[in-house]
Amino acid sequence: MAPIRMEAIILKRIDFRETSVILYLFSRQMGKVKCILKGVRSGRSRVPPLAFSRGSAISAFFYSRRSELGLLSSPCLVESYQMESGKNLAAWHVALGLVNLFTPEREKEEKLYTLLEETGKLFTRLKTPEILFVSFKIKLIRILGYGVELYRCVICGGKDDLLLFSGKLGGTVCRRCAGKDLTSVRISPGVLNITRRLEKTDFTRIGMIRRIPGEMLSKINFYANITLGYHAGLSRIWWEDEKSVLFNNHR
Numbered sequence: 001m002a003p004i005r006m007e008a009i010i011l012k013r014i015d016f017r018e019t020s021v022i023l024y025l026f027s028r029q030m031g032k033v034k035c036i037l038k039g040v041r042s043g044r045s046r047v048p049p050l051a052f053s054r055g056s057a058i059s060a061f062f063y064s065r066r067s068e069l070g071l072l073s074s075p076c077l078v079e080s081y082q083m084e085s086g087k088n089l090a091a092w093h094v095a096l097g098l099v100n101l102f103t104p105e106r107e108k109e110e111k112l113y114t115l116l117e118e119t120g121k122l123f124t125r126l127k128t129p130e131i132l133f134v135s136f137k138i139k140l141i142r143i144l145g146y147g148v149e150l151y152r153c154v155i156c157g158g159k160d161d162l163l164l165f166s167g168k169l170g171g172t173v174c175r176r177c178a179g180k181d182l183t184s185v186r187i188s189p190g191v192l193n194i195t196r197r198l199e200k201t202d203f204t205r206i207g208m209i210r211r212i213p214g215e216m217l218s219k220i221n222f223y224a225n226i227t228l229g230y231h232a233g234l235s236r237i238w239w240e241d242e243k244s245v246l247f248n249n250h251r
């Protein structure tokens, strides 16, 4: 099969055998793909390590094979998204992990590729990685088609008394419909307002939001997580590493 020239961001990397690596990529051309890149960890390799490191944007040739593992060759580094702070780097890696966890294999989604590129760039300069991270997650949920509706009741369409949030239905639920979806949990008007503001702010201007109290941001993140969690049906705890992003405010 002819190779495909691919632009991709490396979501995850696993060292394999003596000199190879297995890479999980999110590519513009094919969505998420898993592939092997051979011989790059030997001293004789001319491929720079950043061209096969997590978080880098690369350009490479991809050969589809019968196995789910494609073959990658001749990777070039396009962008390495150098982070100034360890917290930004940690948040970027957690964001990449979410994409790896929640996207299906080989389903092209150009919007998500663009979102990842923008997110990587923003992480290199923003001083508020925790706000960017939660905003990224809301955008990811939207692209995956799981929500989020914040202005109407997802059951009756009413605009008043939006007191609950349903992860299952992906949005707010009104007082009258409270009994119709038992998975719904309460959302306070204050948290709802900030979630709306975060959702409405153009992603590239997210740096304008200087501060969201940590407790509120964790709640917004929680509503996002119950939405993702419902759709993913994962039984294991997948949000553990988010704590370092959301709760450690010292750099």
Ligand SMILES: [Zn+2]
Residues within 6 Å of the ligand: 153, 154, 155, 156, 157, 158, 173, 174, 175, 176, 177
């Ligand atoms: Zn309702």
